[in-house]
Amino acid sequence: MPPLLRGSYRRFVLALAHRVVLGAGPRWSAGGSSCARDSPLGAEELRGELDRFGGVSVRLGRLDALDRLDPVAFQRALQAAVQKWRSEGRVAVWLHIPILQSRFIAPAASLGFCFHHAESDSSMLSLWLGDGPSRLPGYATHQVGVAGAVFDENTRKILVVQDRNKLKNMWKFPGGLSEPGEDIGDTAVREVFEETGIKSEFRSLLSIRQQHTHPGAFGKSDMYIICRLKPYSFTINFCQRECLKCEWMNLSDLVKTKNTTPITSRVARLLLYGYKEGFDKIDLTMEELPAVYTGLFYKLYHKKLPDNYKTMTGMD
Ligand SMILES: NC(=O)C1=CN([C@@H]2O[C@H](COP(=O)(O)OP(=O)(O)OC[C@H]3O[C@@H](n4cnc5c(N)ncnc54)[C@H](O)[C@@H]3O)[C@@H](O)[C@H]2O)C=CC1
Numbered sequence: 001m002p003p004l005l006r007g008s009y010r011r012f013v014l015a016l017a018h019r020v021v022l023g024a025g026p027r028w029s030a031g032g033s034s035c036a037r038d039s040p041l042g043a044e045e046l047r048g049e050l051d052r053f054g055g056v057s058v059r060l061g062r063l064d065a066l067d068r069l070d071p072v073a074f075q076r077a078l079q080a081a082v083q084k085w086r087s088e089g090r091v092a093v094w095l096h097i098p099i100l101q102s103r104f105i106a107p108a109a110s111l112g113f114c115f116h117h118a119e120s121d122s123s124m125l126s127l128w129l130g131d132g133p134s135r136l137p138g139y140a141t142h143q144v145g146v147a148g149a150v151f152d153e154n155t156r157k158i159l160v161v162q163d164r165n166k167l168k169n170m171w172k173f174p175g176g177l178s179e180p181g182e183d184i185g186d187t188a189v190r191e192v193f194e195e196t197g198i199k200s201e202f203r204s205l206l207s208i209r210q211q212h213t214h215p216g217a218f219g220k221s222d223m224y225i226i227c228r229l230k231p232y233s234f235t236i237n238f239c240q241r242e243c244l245k246c247e248w249m250n251l252s253d254l255v256k257t258k259n260t261t262p263i264t265s266r267v268a269r270l271l272l273y274g275y276k277e278g279f280d281k282i283d284l285t286m287e288e289l290p291a292v293y294t295g296l297f298y299k300l301y302h303k304k305l306p307d308n309y310k311t312m313t314g315m316d
């Protein structure tokens with residue numbers, strides 16, 4: 001018996017392994033999400049939840065007893081649990097590890113667990129137990145950047161900046177990265193205000209760019225969305241830390257200048273077209289609709305649909 005499994009550790013690990021085996025067993029209702037517990041053995045157990053795909057989720061932060069467990073003992077307990085789950089046909093194990101319990105990452109990795117993702121205060125490891133290659137979905141694939149094309153129809157001027165810390169100083173629309181849970185239009189309005197001091201309101205989406213292996217996206221892809229915004233303040237007070245220059249430029253000058261990026265030039269032409277022919281030609285407008293399954297709401301962006309088409313029931 002290894003020295004670390006003597007005395008109280010030994011009793012604990014045996015109880016833990018036993019608990020895992022029982023906990024992962026038939027008292028878990030298939031397709032349900034309730035915790036399995038064996039009450040006679042108390043709180044010291046490796047508890048998990050069964051998900052609707054047949055995988056098991058274990059949240060180490062909920063297991064008080066782990067505070068007293070060392071990595072070697074944890075590895076043995078986890079190994080026993082994985083064996084049992086495998087024999088029961090579970091398809092995957094998800095291991096949620098609070099950052100302060102990161103000593104359990106290496107033991108899990110030695111059993112084949114890999115990082116699925118990490119947040120600021122925790123990591124999630126996963127192990128595929130099903131047949132064939134893993135069918136577990138990956139984590140985030142893109143970062144989302146949003147810019148605001150703030151166009152003043154009265155003066156035909158557009159708000160442009162040159163970023164500091166860029167190798168080439170070119171005119172572009174102010175913008176930046178979306179915060180978690182932030183609506184696209186809100187990112188545009190917030191970033192425009194933070195970088196230029198201009199207040200504006202969301203009108204529509206104009207373009208979406210997708211670029212892979214984007215520099216600065218930590219190996220992920222970049223989704224860059226440009227919104228049309230309407231200004232309601234006009235005095236520039238730009239952020240010196242982020243921007244080198246900021247000005248209201250004639251839209252026709254932005255269309256002509258070579259000192260800009262291809263996407264800015266293209267969207268400037270799109271705006272000119274919208275200004276001359278009607279913004280309904282270029283706008284993807286937003287509407288909030290209810291989600292059927294979650295009871296939440298979402299934002300849907302598309303070209304304007306006439307009201308009679310929204311309510312029509314057939315082709316008549
Ligand atoms: N084609 C275009 O016209 C351009 C498009 N974009 C798009 O805009 C979005 C990002 O906008 P940004 O203005 O860059 O974001 P942002 O306005 O949120 O600013 C990012 C801030 O983070 C700082 N930063 C970034 N990486 C850093 C690091 N490793 N260490 C320290 N500080 C760091 C930068 O200095 C900057 O202050 C992306 O979607 C990108 O594709 C950005 C520039 C030009």
Ligand SMILES: [Mg+2]
Binds near residue numbers: 175
């Ligand atoms: Mg920016």
